Amino acid sequence: MIIVLKPTDNTTIAELKNHFEGTHDIFVHHNRVAVQGITRDDLNDVELAAADEIIEDVPAAVQGSRQFHPEDTVIRTAHSVIGGDHFTLMAGPCSVESLEHVTKMAAVAKASGATILRGGAFKPRTSPYSFQGLGEDGLKYLRQAADKYGMDVLTEVMDDEHVKMVAKYTDIFQIGARNMQNFSLLKAVGKTNIPVMLKRGMSATIDDVLNATEYIAAGGNHNIMIAERGIRTFDNKYTRNTMDVSIVPVMQKLTHYPVIIDPSHAAGHTEFVTPLALAGTAAGASGLVVEIHDDPKHAFSDGPQALKPNEYADMAEKALAIRELLTGMKTEQAEAGR
Structure with a gap:
């Protein structure tokens, strides 16, 4: 109780x-x-x-519970406002491949409305023989590219030993799906004041995610957002994972943290990324994080799910139109209720 x-x-x-x-x-x-x-x-x-x-019915997350904290958490960074009535686009390559390339992708992301540049410098790969990232050099390239276009940086931190180093370059920590229950890492980012994007684990329940946010909040860091990137179900023949669109309204009922949709990792195939992104937007997500690449066939990682610049521009335009429609309907309903 x-x-x-x-x-x-x-x-x-x-x-x-x-x-x-x-x-x-x-x-x-x-x-x-x-x-x-x-x-x-x-x-x-x-x-x-x-x-x-x-x-009487104790929620999985206390500090994250909307029962205790009824107003939305709104996260403010140098160039972005995430949560509440705001809609935030985040885009960039899966992996930072070079300064030239990530700078080029930053320009593409910014041109279609993104305020946050995503990119991996440390990559958790299923195979130990796959590209693992450029490490700190990748972080430097990402920071330079973001600064050139007035954007924030979102990048993954792999373990608690890397928190201090990654903190020098990023505006938002990403906790990947494989690390959602890496409790020592969650505690470490919880001791910082840097916002955290917590990605839902591949087999995690809603309560699992909420409990994971508590580890971060318990350290004093309440700038948390939750990302849905698809979960593993009995069928992954046609998509990489199954995107759980229902997490958006469910989380919005249970918690005050912003919910972000990652359609790239859910889809696994470029042709499905935009439809899933639009579905998440229509469900009321606070933003989208997508992977883009100008030459997906030769991407260092996750090329099959990366949107080309023109595809990303089309997705962003449609998502923003849906968001504008929802905002207009919400305003009309509020005025009608006066």
Whole structure:
């Protein structure tokens, strides 16, 4: 059970912390306090009267729960606003191949509305003999390309030992699907103030994802977004993974974190990327992260799922049109309800 107390002042919050410290978990958001692992019998009449909400069905994520934090988390970086009423495009090559190439792709991404340049400098590959990335040189190239076009950097951090180094170059940490439950890594990025994109694991349930966000939030970092990149089901003959579009409204009900759709890893094939991107947008996602390449056949990694520049431009135009339509409908509904 969780007891969420009525909004209170800092002095009272300090008293509550002292009262429950050592016996129950205490969570503070603005001027609201939640006490976890408590029962009605633990509270006297005065304390029960101070309860604004008593949550019998304890959510998987407490700090990430919309019950405790009803307003949307909005993440602000140098060039982007993610979450709330905002829609954010993120694009770039799967792997950073060279300074020249990633700079070229940054120009393509920016031209169609992306404010975040994605790219991998450290690549977790299924085969140990596949291209593993350029390492720190790749991070430097990515940073230079993003800075040239006034964009933010999104790149994957592979383990807790790399957090400090990657932090020098990135604006957003990406935690890949294979690392979603790498708890030492989650704790490490949780101790930073750099936003984190947490990708859903290939076999992860909704609660698994929410619990993973708690490891980050427990360290003090609440700038978290959740990315759906497809899950493994019984059929991967035609697509690489199965994109779970339902995660968008479900997560929006359960948590305040932005939900991002990665149609590239879900589809695995270029021809399906745009339809999946549009489906995620229509479901209400806060943004898209897609892979692009001007010569997919010769890409160092994941060429079959990369959009060519013209394909990316078409996808972005359609996604933005859908988002604009949804925003207009939402505005009309709000005005009609006045």
